Amino acid sequence: MVTGVDTLETRELRYFVAVAEELHFGRAAERLGMAQPPLSRAIQQLERRLGVSLLDRNRRGVSLTGAGQVLLYEGRAALEATVAAARRTRRAGAADSPRDRLVLGVKAAGAHELLQKLLDAYAAEPGAAEIEVLLCGFCEQEGLLRDGRADVALMHTPFNSLAGFDSEELMAEGQVAILPAAHPLAARPALSLADVSDVPDLPLARWPNRGVYPPGNGPEVRDQTQLAQLIALGRTLAVVPDSARSWMWADHAAVPLTDAPPVVTHIAWPAHSRSRALADLVRTATRL
């Protein structure tokens, strides 16, 4: 099998993804730690090899063609797969952890009770592997699994997507609004999403998405602590799963939301994983 023209080198993918994300050759080159001309040339060669134009170099800037959008998406996935391959291989070869160690990705402060029970129950299993808990930010579990930093993760639909993973459902829970205890709404026995979506003095906080904050007038937050403090200060409110009550402050009040979609916690792992430790952990989890 002669390697046809359709062999993308990882280097090319890295370069293209950088340019496609920055939409600016200069900045992309800087991010890649190289000069701009070789980068331009590499992208041109890539376009010629694929026989497809990936970028529109217009006046004042660069934009993605349709094919470019496809390659950005598919290329990211392919890159993640290669770094996952490297990471998992290195882990498998590390002398200290031959095979009996699992990295579990969990959103910090998410489903704390469930996690506690899971770890306890699994530790009691005969031949249990060591579980390293890798705490991460808002929706980062997907990335952890995809690039091999984690072997298994607890994910929460509808926030996380389970596409591309194997998973088992563990728990479903309602959502509550966390409000400043002193706020009038906090006295209500229940609320609807409409009640909390446009409260003038409690604008919804904004989380960074891929490094940039969406527009809006709510406060910008980066972690749960900041959010908790802003709620305590009466500046914002949050809609969170029921189990998030575990990190409530004294100045917070939780009011059930009647019409919020339920949050379902899953245990998820890369499709086709076949390690015994992982299978044991999943079995333990589903039996909780």
Add this chain to the structure above:
Amino acid sequence: MVTGVDTLETRELRYFVAVAEELHFGRAAERLGMAQPPLSRAIQQLERRLGVSLLDRNRRGVSLTGAGQVLLYEGRAALEATVAAARRTRRAGAADSPRDRLVLGVKAAGAHELLQKLLDAYAAEPGAAEIEVLLCGFCEQEGLLRDGRADVALMHTPFNSLAGFDSEELMAEGQVAILPAAHPLAARPALSLADVSDVPDLPLARWPNRGVYPPGNGPEVRDQTQLAQLIALGRTLAVVPDSARSWMWADHAAVPLTDAPPVVTHIAWPAHSRSRALADLVRTATRL
């Protein structure tokens, strides 16, 4: 972000996968169209970069270490992802099929009626894309989807695995035994798996798996036509889904199996696909 040591080049993955599959540097080099010494060196560099030993070079041969097995598996997946990226990008950029064309992978002769209905129903949709039907062998749909040769496929559990794809269930059916019409068993109104698993004069046919036939005394077959003929000749029997009756010959008899697991046909596509044509096709399929 300086590209760390964990950057595997596609070339390295190709090389390693070839060696890991051949377990022989010379043959692997030949398959790769290169000489053996550079290949040896490349693998050594790879091992040094990863800080992990991948192969055991013993007297008379090469074998995979644990880490090597991991890299073989993960590396294959990563390679498939890159060639899928190339293929899909090129298809997206091809001038004649901007976006309104889908390649549907189907096992030849599998679920023929369902496929017919699906194609008819979808063609009647407004704005329907052109559907190219890509027929494939026994369990090859997974590979088609993974490496980008197909956009969507009809898969049959428990033969295919849906892990790593998004999918919707379309149909469940029982299984029947296809027997030579003249065979005594063909006269029975129903059979169990035990009845057909060890018939002395009708040994089960063997299908090639990754190019090699499993051991056994049944005849070796490569496609459904061969199988059909062997059954007609009274040399073997087959356990197949109910819908396979559509390719029965005059000399065949079909007898329902009472305890065979049902075969479920799904429509499956790469996780996260977002094309409108695909979404329409899936919706049409689930409404059949």
Add this chain to the structure above:
DNA sequence: CTGTCACCATACCTGCCGGGTATCACAGGG
């Protein structure tokens, strides 16, 4: 209209590294 700026493309050079050939080291088998 024109100078300037921002930005990508082109031209050209250089050093590295991937790949080739020749050969070695070593284990088994007769």
Add this chain to the structure above:
DNA sequence: CCCTGTGATACCCGGCAGGTATGGTGACAG
């Protein structure tokens, strides 16, 4: 003991990735 098969080593060479300098061009100010 030699012969064979197999992977590793030594060494050379050419291509290509990456650098610097510079060109081309649209946007914008005045």
